[in-house]
Amino acid sequence: MTIARTDDNVCVVDPASGRSHDASSQMRHGLPRSITVALALTVGLISITAGAPGLGAQPGQDSMRVRAAQDSARVSRVLERLRDGAQRGSPTLRAAQAKVDLATAQAAAAGAMAPASLTAGLSEAPARNIDQGNLRLEVGRDLMTGPRRRAERALADVEVQAAAIALSLEQRRLDGVVLRDAMRTAGARRIALRLAAEDQLLVGIEEGVRGRFSVGEARYVDVLRVRTERLRVQSDRSTTLAEERGARASLAAFLAGAEEEVSLDALIDTFASDGGADAWRAILPELPSLDALMALTEPARLAAVGAARTTAARALLLSEQRPQINAYAGIQRIGQANNGPTLGPSFGVTVSLPFTAARGNRLALAAATQGIATGEVVRDAELVETRARLVAARERYSAARVRLEVFDVALLRGARDERESALAAYRTGGLSLLELLDFERALSRAEIERIRALVDAADAWADLLGADERSDTHATLRPTDADR
Numbered sequence: 001m002t003i004a005r006t007d008d009n010v011c012v013v014d015p016a017s018g019r020s021h022d023a024s025s026q027m028r029h030g031l032p033r034s035i036t037v038a039l040a041l042t043v044g045l046i047s048i049t050a051g052a053p054g055l056g057a058q059p060g061q062d063s064m065r066v067r068a069a070q071d072s073a074r075v076s077r078v079l080e081r082l083r084d085g086a087q088r089g090s091p092t093l094r095a096a097q098a099k100v101d102l103a104t105a106q107a108a109a110a111g112a113m114a115p116a117s118l119t120a121g122l123s124e125a126p127a128r129n130i131d132q133g134n135l136r137l138e139v140g141r142d143l144m145t146g147p148r149r150r151a152e153r154a155l156a157d158v159e160v161q162a163a164a165i166a167l168s169l170e171q172r173r174l175d176g177v178v179l180r181d182a183m184r185t186a187g188a189r190r191i192a193l194r195l196a197a198e199d200q201l202l203v204g205i206e207e208g209v210r211g212r213f214s215v216g217e218a219r220y221v222d223v224l225r226v227r228t229e230r231l232r233v234q235s236d237r238s239t240t241l242a243e244e245r246g247a248r249a250s251l252a253a254f255l256a257g258a259e260e261e262v263s264l265d266a267l268i269d270t271f272a273s274d275g276g277a278d279a280w281r282a283i284l285p286e287l288p289s290l291d292a293l294m295a296l297t298e299p300a301r302l303a304a305v306g307a308a309r310t311t312a313a314r315a316l317l318l319s320e321q322r323p324q325i326n327a328y329a330g331i332q333r334i335g336q337a338n339n340g341p342t343l344g345p346s347f348g349v350t351v352s353l354p355f356t357a358a359r360g361n362r363l364a365l366a367a368a369t370q371g372i373a374t375g376e377v378v379r380d381a382e383l384v385e386t387r388a389r390l391v392a393a394r395e396r397y398s399a400a401r402v403r404l405e406v407f408d409v410a411l412l413r414g415a416r417d418e419r420e421s422a423l424a425a426y427r428t429g430g431l432s433l434l435e436l437l438d439f440e441r442a443l444s445r446a447e448i449e450r451i452r453a454l455v456d457a458a459d460a461w462a463d464l465l466g467a468d469e470r471s472d473t474h475a476t477l478r479p480t481d482a483d484r
Contacts (some may be wrong), residue, residue, distance in 0.1 A: 011096035048198065072282035078270045079182065079283055082251070083261035086178045089257045093174060096167040103156070103163040110156035111149035116141045119328065126334070136346055138330025145324075151316035158312050162305045165465070169298035169466060174254070176465030179283065181251035183458035186271030187451045194451075195237035197466050198444050201423070202230045222433050227438055280404060281452050284461055287398050293390050294383075297471055303382035307375035314368035324352040393463035400457030415443050 058351075087093055119138045180326050206226045212218035252264060260267065296302055334344045354361055425431040 005370050006392075011018070018320035035216050060443040072279040075279045078267045079179065081260055082178050082182055082255070082267060083175055084188075084255040087171070087172055089256055090170075090174055090254060091165075093170050094161070096170045100160070100163040100167050101201075107153070107156035109158050113408045114142050114145065116340070117326075119330070119336070120216050133335045134332065135335075136330060136332035138332075138348070140326050140328030140350070142349075143223050143327050147322070148316070148319040151312065151319045151389045155309070155312040157315055158305060158309045162164060162309070163304065165301045165305060172298065172465045173469055175464035176467030178251065178254060178308060179465075180459055180462035180467055181247050181254070182268065182271060183283075184247035185244055185251055185268050187455040188240050188247060189268060190272040191448050192240045194444060194447055194475055195233050195240065198440060199230060199233045199237065201419075201440060202226055202233065204231065204423075205426075205433070205436070208427065218433075225433065225437065226406075229441075240265045267403060277481045280457070284362060284401070284457050287394060287401065288464075290390060290394065293394070293464060294387060295384055297390065298466060300383050300386045303379040307372070307379045310368070312369040313371055317364060317368050320363070322356050323354060326350040390464065393460050396462060397457060397460035400453050401459055403453035404450070404457060405455070415446070419443065 117140045119140060120135075121136050123134045178238065206223070209218050209222050209226050213220060213223055248264070248268070256262065327349050328347070330346045333341050333343050335341045385395055419440070422436055425432065426436045
């Protein structure tokens, strides 16, 4: 909006429409010129304020943004504390880490050079006369063991990968369980508080209805309607409190021994607050693609490692079925009855003959080959099952996020602010009892549905993190003695 002066007239120009109008011509004739100009300026300032709502609303919007950022940071810190406490106190996580350490130590020892062997012998000693017998002392070592040692190291590396994936699965599963139980506890607590407030409101309404009924201004059916509504609210609240106790007990079990267990109720109250409910985007990320989830999900990776394990076991078996060479060198003494003993060096080579056990080798190789085929089938089946589970969880998570996005927070807050007005209108007769109950029931249903949508989204995200998965529930083929 622009105010321009043309000769003795004041024109107000609207920049949005490009139109202008003579402010002085719209006023009463005969006013002093100074008053005319002042009125024109006032009209222009009002038009500027009305035409640019962002100017007047900017401080309020900034404060809302700052408050939302603070709530998001506070909720994120609380969730991080719960996760850290659960990880520190989880025996399953410690066991998974111990398995990683064991597999790493075994991999460091795999493929090492075999120790040398010492051989001592006595032969041709007539009448147990050692002076006339043949003595030898030899040191031997396996040769050309590179392929076998490489195969041992490859198999040990696969075991390290499997242990690391199992550890990652437990970590992600624990994060999902903590998020799910925390949101269930906070959601149930928030719903219980909402129902308690509704019950308290109904108590006041019932007292008013009973007072009006005593003087003949209300029907008895109105008293029954309010009592029935209170019974419904109290029943829902008792069910919600039971859900809260169960979810809290499950969460406290993961925090056993951690310092977060002491302040668990205070941490849950942060989630259950208005700011915690509005900061759901800080704890529920955007929906990732299915391919990204498949690449990160541990069950599918464990199945792939299981297939790689059978392949490495077959390679080790082939290396062991090749001829094994052992060379030795030493010193021997040959005893002679007439000329006395003689001393000299001795050399030799020992070669295994795999063809002498051809049938056993073929059967072992066939079993190892079948193990590879079985590992591939298990891997494909696990991929299909995991993909189906992730697709279902993604759909649930996407639907829950859509429900949360649809809720108009400003409209919900406005409806909350109108509650007192509705109650005052009811007391003055401007609103009937049925209308008041319908209003309160609709408001309560909207708030509870929003909380349940948040809990459903957390459940779906926990499923995407593998909250119900365990590393020992997935079939991972391990090499048997025959495979080796």
